Amino acid sequence: MESKSAGRFTLGKQSSLAPDRGGGADGDRDRSEEMELPADIDANIRLMYLANEGDLDGIRELLESGVDVNFKDIDGRTVLHVAACQGCLEVIELLLEKGANVDPEDRWGSTPLADAIHYKNNDVIKLLEKHGAKLQIAPMHVKNHRQIPEYEIDSTELDFTDSIQITKGTFHMATWRGIQVAVKRFGEDVITDEDKLKAFRDELSLLQQIRHPNVVQFLGAVTQSSPMMIVTEYLSKGDLRAFLRRKGALKPVLAVRFGLDIARGMNYLHEHKPEPIIHRDLEPSNILRDDSGHLKVADFGLSKLLKMAKPVKEERPLVCEDNSCRYVAPEVFRNEEYDTKVDVFSFALIMQEMIEGYLPMNAKQNDEVPKLYAAKQRPPFRAPLKQYPHGLKELINQCWSENPADRPTFRMVIDRLTYIHDHIAQKQRWKVRPLRCFQKIEVIWKKDRSSKTTNRSSRSTSSDF
Known part of the structure; x- marks a missing residue:
């Protein structure tokens, strides 16, 4: 001791x-x-x-x-x-x-x-x-304390006493200055692995630039000691993957509302200035729910800045290790250049999954799915037609188009989903109005009937005298 x-x-x-x-x-x-x-x-x-x-x-x-x-x-x-x-x-x-x-x-x-x-x-x-x-020693360590970045968090302030793993397991819940936070911890191998170090720096650089209601908020990072960490807000409701596992197929109105949350967050990233941000790993495990039930886009480990509006390309071929490859656009699998439209493709699969209630291509193994997408196959629509509000199936088909240029922007997706959402709300109002009307007629009828019964009773009493 x-x-x-x-x-x-x-x-x-x-x-x-x-x-x-x-x-x-x-x-x-x-x-x-x-x-x-x-x-x-x-x-x-x-x-x-x-x-x-x-x-x-x-x-x-x-x-x-x-x-x-x-x-x-x-x-x-x-x-x-x-x-x-x-x-x-x-x-x-x-x-x-x-x-x-x-x-x-x-x-x-x-x-x-x-x-x-x-x-x-x-x-x-x-x-x-x-x-x-x-x-x-953290590879981002600075020798002069004046060079320590403003976002730096002292690792001793992070309390992992009651820590639990959240989302994909790389995140842990911790307490920092009296509040619960989510901490993404990087292994010791990040010190010697140039690729992992670059991914850490890229993710950190992106998070500092992002602030939107539908994107997880960055709070700070540990870069001056090891292990290095990224600290973000903690969302106790968990991720969309866990929610779908519990609930199965969602009601159309909720699926569309969730779709709008995702689309708004992604549109913010894609319209980011001066350079758009490609998420590249958009899938239910990377979408979190806040206390009000709204969704926020998270985990920017594979994200990229689209510099000078030029397409980007993966440095090595895609490796399928989990369900995330079920949401990858075919151009990524083929190791081709790609742009923001890869996120639109992923969004289509998430949107359909919320309606259908099962993983895209759920009958296939993870590593088989990208090959099927590259062969122009898409998950089948099996849910009853009434589960797809007017225009939603068409939007999904367009979002997962083979040609990225044929896929809409998230700005267009928001417009289309807003129209669909308003249409659902209007139909619900029409269902409620006649019901209320009949309820009012029934109340009037009962009141009128009660009044007539009272009048008869009064006349009968008078005649006895």
Whole structure:
């Protein structure tokens, strides 16, 4: 168990991530000078001084007297941090032998391995890695604290005590400054995987630009420590996939209302200035429900900016791993250039699924479905005709057209769905009006009948007299 102190070790080379490192221009110190330690100095801080000097006998004596090898000073630095900075190979071997934690983080998120890398102590790097040390520094880390982005969230402020996985499993619920938030955590491999790092940066860049009632709100990110995270608003109602799994086929009026929510969010992205945003992964798991029952588009991990109105292309062929490939446009599967119309294709499949109550091409395996789309096949319409309000089936057919140019824009989709929604509402009003009319006639008839009965009773009573 590690112990802590209000003391601070200030001599020698400091943390590689500290905003202001002491000890000269590069933190070096002439170790030929003898350090005179105060007699009453805390034993834990004395251990750090001895590690800085490379005093093996002194270190061994203190550890055997009961001093904690994993003690942390006020900055969270351990004796292993100090030894790694100084490049004391024999000291590090002794500390590890005595049970030192190999990957402790100081207050700036730096580990002994990170410090050794910074000060180019190659033998120490090899030794620490041999004992399981892994680089924890976030690749987006800045050396000057003034360069830390405004959206940066201190990872220590995120409380995962009662955390649960939400949506696809990459998101977790957490508490941040008294509110529930959704946190997308990126694995340690993002540090060394250039593709994953680029995806993180792209998603972060997009989220900072987006603000719309039908798009999930970005709150901040953790980029200065590992694991890196993206923090967004938490929507407790879950995603559309879970909702459809519970409810099955939706009533036409609800399906159309949901369709309008999705279309409004997507239209905002497609009309984004100066460059449109392609979502490229629009499917029910990436659409969330808020407390009022409205939908919001989420998860921009595969999104792309359509620069200079030029089509984009995937860097590698599509790999089907889950249901998401059931919503991918054929031009993406064929690894061709594509534009915003791929999202319109995905929208058509979601719209039909809400009416039909089952996955697109539900009888087929995930990896078979994109091939069927490329072969110009589409999911069949099986629901009764009355489930499709006038004009909806035609809109779906147009949205999943083989030729992307024949697919409507989301601005056009909104107009069409608004007309369909108004038409449904008008039909419902016509159903209600006659019913109310008959109810009023019945009330009048009963009232009139009651009045006549009362009059007869009065006349009968008068005649008896």
